Amino acid sequence: MDKRKDAGSWNRHKIQAVWALLTNSYLIGFAQGRIYKGSLKNLCLPGLSCYSCPGAVGSCPIGAMQAVIGSWNFKFPFYVAGFLLFAGALMGRFVCGYLCPFGLFQDLLHKIPFPKKIKTFPADALLRKLKYVILAVFVVLLPMVVVDILGQGAPYFCKLICPAGTLEGGLPLVLLNESMRSAIGWLYVWKNALLLLTIVASVLIYRPFCKYICPLGAVYSAFNSVAVFRYQLDQEACIGCGACAASCEMQVDLIKHINSPECIRCGACKRACPVGAIHFRQAGKSRQSNTTGL
Amino acid sequence: MKRQLQSSKAGILLALAGLLMAGVGMHRGEMSTVFEKAVKICMECIGIG
Ligand code: SF4
Ligand code: SF4
Numbered sequence: 001m002d003k004r005k006d007a008g009s010w011n012r013h014k015i016q017a018v019w020a021l022l023t024n025s026y027l028i029g030f031a032q033g034r035i036y037k038g039s040l041k042n043l044c045l046p047g048l049s050c051y052s053c054p055g056a057v058g059s060c061p062i063g064a065m066q067a068v069i070g071s072w073n074f075k076f077p078f079y080v081a082g083f084l085l086f087a088g089a090l091m092g093r094f095v096c097g098y099l100c101p102f103g104l105f106q107d108l109l110h111k112i113p114f115p116k117k118i119k120t121f122p123a124d125a126l127l128r129k130l131k132y133v134i135l136a137v138f139v140v141l142l143p144m145v146v147v148d149i150l151g152q153g154a155p156y157f158c159k160l161i162c163p164a165g166t167l168e169g170g171l172p173l174v175l176l177n178e179s180m181r182s183a184i185g186w187l188y189v190w191k192n193a194l195l196l197l198t199i200v201a202s203v204l205i206y207r208p209f210c211k212y213i214c215p216l217g218a219v220y221s222a223f224n225s226v227a228v229f230r231y232q233l234d235q236e237a238c239i240g241c242g243a244c245a246a247s248c249e250m251q252v253d254l255i256k257h258i259n260s261p262e263c264i265r266c267g268a269c270k271r272a273c274p275v276g277a278i279h280f281r282q283a284g285k286s287r288q289s290n291t292t293g294l
Numbered sequence: 295m296k297r298q299l300q301s302s303k304a305g306i307l308l309a310l311a312g313l314l315m316a317g318v319g320m321h322r323g324e325m326s327t328v329f330e331k332a333v334k335i336c337m338e339c340i341g342i343g
Contacts, residue, residue, distance in 0.1 A: 079319025
């Protein structure tokens with residue numbers, strides 16, 4: 001079973017890696033310390049992927065959302081919110097499992113052996129709500145309310161929190177540009193400290209950033225139970241052995257909540273189920289008639 | 295079964311609503327705000343600004 005679990009997770013990591021490479025394929029940017037400026041940057045990517053990464057060929061939806069909310073002429077981000085509604089309604093947190101480079105980064109870090117990995121702890125459930133607070137406060141409220149004399153708000157999530165920006169943009173650009181190296185200050189130190197904390201925590205806990213911090217994960221989580229691609233449990237086939245819940249690194253109890261907002265659709269539970277009771281369902285189709293889709 | 299079809303419909307309708315909203319945003323010119331932000335190095339993102 002463990003071999004099957006490993007093979008399945010590495011297959012997923014291959015897809016994640018191909019996606020991360022495709023969406024960060026401006027390799028010359030890494031060589032020259034600059035970013036891509038072509039028209040693809042008009043488009044948002046579904047995952048958390050910093051647009052100041054030298055390789056990035058698309059835009060981060062969370063950065064883009066703050067840019068529009070914080071601009072003087074627009075306040076409601078129809079374009080980005082519409083994109084997130086579209087991606088979320090189709091896939092929910094499947095994006096987290098397959099299409100987010102920072103999710104892959106945490107997945108790989110968690111493979112580093114450590115004597116005692118932490119599955120859960122007393123404040124775990126409460127901390128999972130933090131990502132919704134971060135979405136409301138740092139992505140929406142602060143860029144909308146704390147503005148300069150021109151009426152422009154800063155992207156506070158990017159500025160004060162996002163470790164993906166530090167990893168994908170901050171580290172390579174500062175390493176490659178002398179002028180930037182001379183400009184670093186307390187904010188750079190703070191953001192690197194947060195990145196370091198995320199790295200250490202990711203070795204110990206599975207995807208701590210996704211569980212507790214990520215505002216994009218918070219958005220997609222709202223769609224898990226209505227998304228076109230979601231899970232269903234064949235209740236007649238299920239023998240209640242609990243193998244699915246035991247295999248879940250996001251600590252989802254599938255029998256109680258097959259489309260939990262915490263599920264990132266990694267597929268570990270599907271592979272663990274000895275009777276194949278968990279399926280992906282598609283719009284209007286059901287493989288079994290007696291199933292629970294919600 | 296009926297409930298499943300209904301909730302799939304909800305997903306499809308929401309996706310269509312998303313496309314419509316994105317279209318409204320594009321029509322208002324929001325895409326150029328996104329583009330302008332994305333083609334300049336974002337000092338806040340990298341921890342300098
Ligand atoms: S929760 Fe955020 S960082 Fe994690 S995989 Fe989803 S979008 Fe990426
Ligand atoms: S419920 Fe299944 S697919 Fe979702 S995160 Fe847990 S193991 Fe992965």
